Amino acid sequence: MNQYILNLTVNAEERYLVSHIDELALKALQGMSMKTDxxxxxQQVLGEAVAVQYSDIVWKMEGGFAAAERKRLLLSPAWENEMDNHIHCLQIKPTNKKKTSLGHRDYLGAIMNLGIKRGKIGDILVNEREAYVLVDDMLSDYIGRHLERVGHSKVDTSRIDLENVIVPVSEPVQINCTIPSIRLDAVLAAALRISRSEAMKLIEAGQVQLNHQVIEKGAASVKEKDLLSIRGKGRIRIDEVGGLTKKGRHRVYLSRW
Structure with missing residues (x-):
């Protein structure tokens, strides 16, 4: 593991991850096909940084469908033409035919309560009547046999082909506002319509990522095209930083999902 890769990491968990991926890459050099959770x-940023160091293997990120957010890194020897992503899609439908209020956390919690780790679960796409869950192929049968309820609702679980996954289209909400400074806490407060102190609590709790990295300082500077991810509250992109108002506040234009 070279020093450049280690310098990208910010904690012991990330150092363990890049070390593990480096081991997988070495096994791919020896002729084995490998995959991460x-x-x-x-984590994808770190995984790619490791993979590109090896010119004699092939690799790709795969989440089961083009717009997937959670993906696994596949690594294979250079001579291998096809790479199996080892991902299955489960359709989970409440047996009650009425619309439900079940959300992402409900489905994730129900699956993890079966003893399945988060790393074995990919994207969870939820609509009013069902959810599509991407999972490690070794666990799809187990989940299908043992998942009986999500929240208070009984459910039926079946496997479907990945090409039949219905991906919801989410249009961003445009937000135009003024803020006192181009700082993380100020942008977050304006986008979520909360106070600066409430924004700081989210930041200090490690619930906010700036360009895919947890930032725990509200005074961190932000700029155009930066992406904020807030646990349980979606994402915010800084589209444009405009000029100053007469009162010296900064005009900013944001998109929120």
């Missing part, structure tokens, strides 16, 4: 966006 599902990675979040920050």
């Amino acid at each position: 599902f990675l979040d966006l920050r």
Whole structure:
């Protein structure tokens, strides 16, 4: 593991991750096809940084469908033409035919309560009547046999082909506002319509990522095209930083999902 890769990491967990991926890459050099668990966006950045160091293997990120956020890194020897992503899609439908209020956390919690780790679960796409869950192929049968309820609702679980996954289209909400300074806490407060002190609590709790990296300082500077991810509250992109108002506040134009 070279020093450049280690310098990208910010904690012991990330150092363990890049070390593990480096080991997988070395096994791919020896002729074995390897894969990681599902990675979040920050972990994908680190995984790619490791993979590009090896010119004699092939690799790609795969989440089961084009717009997937959680993806696994596949690594294979250079002579291998096809790479199996080892991802299955489960359709989970409440048996009650009425619309439900079940959300992402409900489905994720129900699956993890079966003893399945988060890294084995990819994206979870939820609509009013069902959810599509991307999972490690070794666990799809187990989940199908044992998942009986999500929240208070009984559910039926079946496997479907990945090409039949219905991906919801989410249009961003445009936000035009003025803020006192181009700081993380100020942008977050304006976008979420909360106070600066409430924004600081989210930041200090490690619930905010700036460009896929957790930032715990509200005074951190932000700029155009930066992406904020807030746990449980979606994402915010800084589209444009405009000029100053007569009162010296900064005009900013944001998109929120």
